[in-house]
Amino acid sequence: MAKHKVGIVGASGYTGSELVRLLTHHPDVTLEFVTSESYTGKKITDIHPHFQDLVDITLVSIDDVHEYEPDLVFLALPHGVSMNFVKEHGLDDFIIIDLSGDFRFSSQSVYEKWYKKDHVSAEYMEQSVYGLPELFRDKIRNAQLIANPGCYPTSAILALAPLIKQGYINPSSIVVDSKSGVTGAGAKPKEGLHFPDVFGNFSAYSLVNHRHTPEIEHTLLNYSGYTTEVLFTPHLLPIDRGILTTTYSTPKKEVNKEMVEELFHSVYEKEHFVRVFDSPPSLKNIRGSNYCDIHAAYDERTHKIITISTIDNLVKGAAGQAVQNMNIVFGLIESTGLKQIPLNP
């Protein structure tokens, strides 16, 4: 069978470079082009030297995408830039998997409020499918525009979805406490992310107003039918990659430790990329891989269910999940090219 032709728009960034890493040895696709506006004409190895002797491709401009007649294009672009790309190119010529937040909401007003953008396209937002395979793979299969989830939401939703869907918890009692490595903020230097600010430090940010709050609530509603109220607090860890998310919620029925553990084992037993653990997971056990590791517990004394989930923000939180989505739309085995063993230590 002929290989599928794919390209990456925004390959000089962190998630774009992870896509290059994952797609280079994917058996069923050929990487036809990679783009960057700042480095057009340079070799990918000039920007990402770790590809030396492994990837030989030159960065082209976003304006050249059509020349390659791709079957599918990954957009690893900032919010707003992806929206413009889709408005300009439409969805007739190739499938799009967008890593930004531009198409994660079906409601234009929710997006405008949390992303502070105008000139959005309600038409394309309505056509998009939220690309969390474990919850929505049937819709993803026939999608032309896939909104790859945010990194924090991936870790929180995979931990909360079984509890909400099966009616285990009170939907308005949810606290989500997340910690992320610095690559979550992208490759472009930003204030507060310099080495002296981050090294040896640990801090919370975007209290009560992070745009991932509505993403988590909106997705849990779409999946379960329950309107949730989520209190989400992100933190910045002094590490390069990885997210650890802890959730706390109040059961709405009689539960015990065994019931909670069994729920997660049964929901995820057939999943390629969700591993249920009997003890709290840690970041090094998912580093560089597409796994989401989850542990769920029940505290009888405070009557709370606790979940702890870990992902690599650049893989299951971005590029790996995007390749998983690509495998689904191309009708390939979902784990193709994604069975990297985590890097530990």
Ligand SMILES: NC(=O)C1=CN([C@@H]2O[C@H](COP(=O)(O)OP(=O)(O)OC[C@H]3O[C@@H](n4cnc5c(N)ncnc54)[C@H](OP(=O)(O)O)[C@@H]3O)[C@@H](O)[C@H]2O)C=CC1
């Ligand atoms: N980092 C993470 O962990 C995650 C990120 N995301 C989302 O994925 C997207 C990409 O993130 P990330 O890789 O971290 O970002 P980076 O900042 O590392 O990379 C952004 C890329 O976009 C390109 N770009 C920027 N502006 C433009 C423009 N106006 N026109 C064309 N290309 C442009 C840059 O190319 P150049 O400057 O070379 O032209 C660069 O290749 C973002 O929307 C982010 O929110 C989602 C999940 C996790």
Ligand SMILES: CC(=O)N[C@@H](CCC(=O)OP(=O)(O)O)C(=O)O
């Ligand atoms: C550490 C850090 O800064 N993380 C980013 C999340 C990146 C991501 O997944 O999300 P989007 O695609 O929704 O931008 C942040 O908090 O904005």
